[in-house]
């Protein structure tokens with residue numbers, strides 16, 4: 224047996240090593256501070272315990288919920304991602320692999336036997352060791368809360384009367400009129416979600432998650448209205464439905480699409496609008512359709528619902544199409560707003576003792592919801608309310624700790640429906656579930672998940688769609704790589720593979736200028752209003768510039784280095800400067816006409832959300848009409864098309880966004896996306912990152928590879944987020 228590393232024999236030496244790691248940027252100061260705190264709390268703590276504590280905290284900073292002791296010992300540097308991205312400096316401090324060499328999991332567990340500091344479950348110790356995973360107590364508690372809340376929801380199986388089953392089946396047939404001979408996963412998703420207080424609808428881009436959830440909401444409202452009307456007219460109360468997303472950007476995107484989806488619901492054949500006069504005013508092509516394309520809040524729902532209801536005859540329990548449409552909200556809020564975020568605290572206004580006033584909550588882009596937010600959300604949700612999560616399980620998880628959606632959807636591909644579920648689906652949808660999706664040992668969680676498998680956005684001619692499919696194909700690494708190569712070799716018109724050596728390459732300049740940012744800067748200069756133009760004209764200009772800007776985005780994996788956002792932002796600025804499209808030295812404090820910025824932290828005062836993009840433009844000075852002042856134009860977050868002008872000095876957390884990390888791009892889409900891979904391997908390059916990056920492209924994708932083999936390297940590696948959630952919720 225090799226002798227332990229000196230830092231594991233002495234607390235002083237260990238803290239000195241942690242200092243060196245912090246100095247080098249390998250650990251956060253807070254990780255070391257946590258170890259020091261434990262050292263002060265309790266005498267004679269073993270260096271191994273202090274190290275484990277610092278590493279558990281370090282893992283949180285990297286998105287893991289806990290430290291997996293056995294996995295860390297198997298390959299310490301990989302498990303801890305040390306040295307981190309971009310550290311090329313000479314004379315690195317000792318690596319975790321050197322430190323932990325020869326150590327066994329049993330040694331580590333023995334060192335953690337300090338009941339004042341570490342327990343294996345409920346209690347008050349700062350650390351929890353459970354099933355070989357070391358947690359900071361707060362995160363162990365989040366995981367427990369999520370698991371208890373979801374298991375409780377999953378254990379509730381509602382009873383449906385024969386009448387209700389018939390109504391459900393009829394409504395599902397109305398909502399999904401087309402039969403293609405293939406499984407209609409969207410209809411199955413609705414049937415599954417209808418009988419559960421918790422459900423997940425997962426699927427890649429354009430697989431119809433929004434379309435499906437809108438139909439599901441219509442189904443739930445139809446059931447509710449029929450049920451409550453049977454009890455008497457005054458009891459006819461629509462379900463209180465709220466829609467939310469983790470970021471402002473994602474909320475705005477759903478806002479844009481949901482109203483038209485509600486308007487397009489095929490309801491009239493089963494839910495006719497009964498009064499002739501009312502039909503014309505409220506029915507399909509009339510007022511309801513127009514007003515349903517406007518954003519409608521919960522209050523708006525009640526008003527419009529009551530109006531539509533007042534115009535129906537109540538001789539039947541069945542609601543009209545207009546009343547159903549009116550009962551579906553189209554306003555989407557952020558989770559922070561929904562829960563009532565309070566500045567400078569992690570507590571929300573809504574929690575277990577002040578729950579949200581709603582019956583159904585839909586959360587879109589759920590892959591971006593971290594474990595802390597999910598725990599807060601579930602705590603604030605009334606126990607009888609339904610929670611429906613929508614998201615793409617294969618996308619990158621949130622930057623914060625946890626990958627809740629990915630963990631919960633670990634078995635989604637195989638469905639694992641029990642015979643009872645298959646019978647329910649057959650009865651309500653008329654569809655027979657193929658044997659490959661059946662599993663006599665399917666778990667309750669499996670029965671609540673539907674995976675949509677057909678993309679309606681990408682046709683068979685789309686290289687982007689084929690590439691996304693190939694990257695996620697459930698195949699061995701080599702076979703998957705062959706599939707990806709076949710897609711490239713097929714010469715699809717919408718995807719391009721650009722190989723360059725350095726950012727100075729002329730092909731890169733061409734991509735960035737003519738294929739990319741020239742468009743919005745030309746729009747900015749050519750469409751610029753006269754100095755005496757009115758505000759509406761300036762707003763119109765800003766809208767055009769923002770729209771043109773959304774047509775291209777350069778994405779990359781890293782922050783540092785030539786191929787990270789720092790290097791690329793600088794290179795793009797130089798190129799645009801050379802072309803005289805910008806003059807970055809003209810403004811003050813780094814602000815100049817045309818500078819695009821990304822908001823990196825929610826700012827409730829300004830109404831700006833993390834992920835919002837604005838462009839620096841010039842407005843006439845409010846008092847000196849011959850002068851111009853720089854203002855940053857943002858599209859308002861409420862889907863209204865309004866422009867919000869912000870004084871640059873008021874923007875506290877923004878960065879230039881010629882290049883954006885794939886992580887930050889989640890929840891956004893661009894007509895043409897150029898994804899740049901770094902020139903050497905990096906643990907951050909994973910299959911999820913590549914998949915998320917390429918699926919940001921709506922019409923065109925350019926993949927820029929600066930080092931050979933980087934794509935292959937990336938798609939061979941999956942993100943391993945350590946948590947205990949997947950095993951607990953069943």
Ligand SMILES: Nc1ncnc2c1ncn2[C@@H]1O[C@H](COP(=O)(O)OP(=O)(O)OP(=O)(O)O)[C@@H](O)[C@H]1O
Nearest residue numbers: 409426427428429430431432433434435480679680
């Ligand atoms: N069953 C279907 N048949 C035909 N077209 C469909 C079907 N389902 C959805 N679509 C269309 O496909 C497009 C994408 O659908 P939708 O926006 O619901 O997908 P999504 O999964 O929510 O997309 P995103 O990845 O943007 O979140 C829309 O234009 C929608 O009308």
